[in-house]
Structures are given as structure tokens and as C-alpha cells.
Amino acid sequence: MNRTLLTLLVVVLAFLLGMAALTLWQGHRQEQVVQEEATILLERVRNVMKLVTVEGDVSEIFNSTSSRNVTLYLPLPSEFSFEKQATVEVRGTVLVGYDLEQLDITLDPDARVMTIRNLPEPEILAIDHELVYRNLNESWFNTFTAEDYSRLNRRAKERLRDEALSSNLLRRAREQGNSVLEGITYLAQNAGYEVVVEGADLPEPIRE
Template sequence: MKTALIILLSFLLGAAAFYAFALPQDAEIKDEGTVLLEQVRKVSKLVTVEGDVNELFSRTQTRNVTLYLPLPAKFSFDKQASVEVTGKILVGYDLQKMDVAIDDAAKTITLSNLPEPEILAIDHDIVYRDLNESWFNAFTAEDYSALNKAAKDKLRADALQSRLMDEARAQGAAVLETIAFLAGGAGYVVVLDAGAVSQER
């Protein structure tokens, strides 16, 4: 009787241990963070075009190592990362660069130093699709940061060569026409670049 009880107890303990350790468990994640607000400043930016991006980006880095076995022998160790970049690119105008002069007597609004469209923000996410590293060339935290920056820089360069800039310029012209229309309703004339053709409604 005592032997059967010991066997039963051992079986129950073993089953409990199996369920506790062998079966997948939900991982407990604890995040801690500190928010540091360094500077707050006023901005006047007009977003005229928003572009969605989805791009695959890869990078290979080679490390040359000399091993003495006992004679010197050179070996190359590669590490390669393939990432998928998704996000949004906001293109528009920094209105702080523009000068506005209002002449109430002449009923004119003069806009000068009109800025060119520029990339105002890049909001992107990175998913690491494939990471291959070598024994003597492993990925570090600095590598992940560099990959993130390189992917963002590539998005910026591609956006500058895309149609986003032309579309932003066209939308900017439409905004100026709207401003001229609203100003005309108040009896004002909008003059571009102090000598350009005025737009009157």
C-alpha cells in the first residue's frame, strides 16, 4: 500500500513538473522607461503629400581575420541582414522660412522667400527578415542602430527621387490659390515674391 502511494505521488509530481516546464508558457515582460523632455518649440509646417513605403533592404559586412595556425592564414567572415521597411513619408513646406507682409492701406498680402517642398518626417518600422552571422562577425547593438539609420536614409533618398516632391509642389500651388481666394473675399490681393504675378479673386 505504501509503495503504491509513493508511486502515485511520484506520478502526480512528474505530471505537474511536465505541465510547468515542458508546455509553452506565456513570457512575463517588464518594461521600464524614463521620458526626458529636452526642448519644446513652436513649428509651422504644412504637409501636402503623404506617401506609403514598403521596401526590402539588405546589407552584407565582411570581417577579415588573420589566424596563426601556426602560420598566418587569412579568413573572411560575413554577416548579412535582410530587413523589410514600412512606413510613411510626409512631404510639405516649412512655413517658418516664408516671410509674410500685410499692407492694410494697399490691401495686399505679400509672400516672399517661398520655400521648396521638403521631407518633413519619416515614420518607419523595420522587421528583420533574415540575419546570418559568423562566429567571428556577430551582430551588435551598434549594427542594429546602423541598419535602422541606413534604411531610413535610403527611404529619404528614394523619396527625393520620386514623384512625391512634384506632387507636393503642385499641392503647394493649390494651397496658394486657396489663400488668394480667401484673401480676395476679404478685399486683399496676394502678391508672390514681391513682384511676381499677383493672384486676385
């Protein structure tokens, strides 16, 4: 084997080994994944009796600005104000209905009377929301922290609650609740029971 052929074989072998090493390295990089660890703590399980009669979808964009005063010595003490601003879009679903945990329904078979006590008022039962940060501007001496993001999340949920309370969701939930009560009254009267609702006006029986 002459010298030229030997050199060519060495070059080809080195090239193949380099390609194999590159492929393995790229494959190793592609196999790298972000590892996440989560600890789920189930603290308490309890039975609930909640009736959702109305749900409303709410979307809002709000701005939050906070400033921080910092004294710098240049060399004389001078006070500067550094701001941070956040534009947040909050989307959520508000569930409105009745918490029936305290509701009491008793039957008197002899007197053929159904008595309903502790009829609740409609309320906001749950708010399912998500945040989309549209814009975040921070200063050198005033940056966003984990506490800031938690505060924005709490504020977003509060705004959804305020929006729901100022809307007609509670009124519509009460109308739906009255419809449910009318249905119960109708079924009970068809079974020969008189329905007595303590602390509330009895809805008119449903006429066929």
C-alpha cells in the same frame, strides 16, 4: 483503523498535497512577467509650423553584407574572411510639404495689400519607418552588434529619403502648395486685398 486504510489515506493526502504544490508552482510561473524599464527624457519642446501636402508609402527590401578579415595561427598565420549578411524589409511613410517657420505674411489695411515673403520650397518633413529583419546570417568571428542594427536602421531611413527624392512626391507637394496659395489668394481678393508674393510667381486667381 486498519493498516491498509491508513496507508491509503496517507497516499491520498500526499497526492493532494503534491497537486496543490504543483498548482501553486505553475501559477507562480504564469504570473512571471518580463519587466521593462524605460526612462523618457523630454529635452526640448518648440513650436513648429509645418504644412504636409503629400505623403507617400514606400516599401523596399535591401541586402547588406560586411566582411571581417581574421588572422588565425594554425600554427602558421593564415587569413580568413568572415561575412555577415542581413536582408531587411523597410516600410515607411514619407511626409512632404512646407516648413512655414520663416514664412512672413503682412497686411496693409490702408493700401489693401497682403504681402507674402519667404515662401519656402517643398521638402521632406518627416519619415516614419519600421524594419523587418527577413534574414540574418553571421559568422563565428563576425556577429551582429547593437551598432550594426543602428547602422541598418539609419541606412534604411536614408534609402527611403533617396527613394522619395527620386520620385514625384516633391512635384506633387509643390502642386498642392500652389493650390493652397491659390486658395489664400482667392480669399484675400474676395476681401478686397491685392496679394503680392515676393520671390515667387503669383498663381492665377480662382475663377468661379
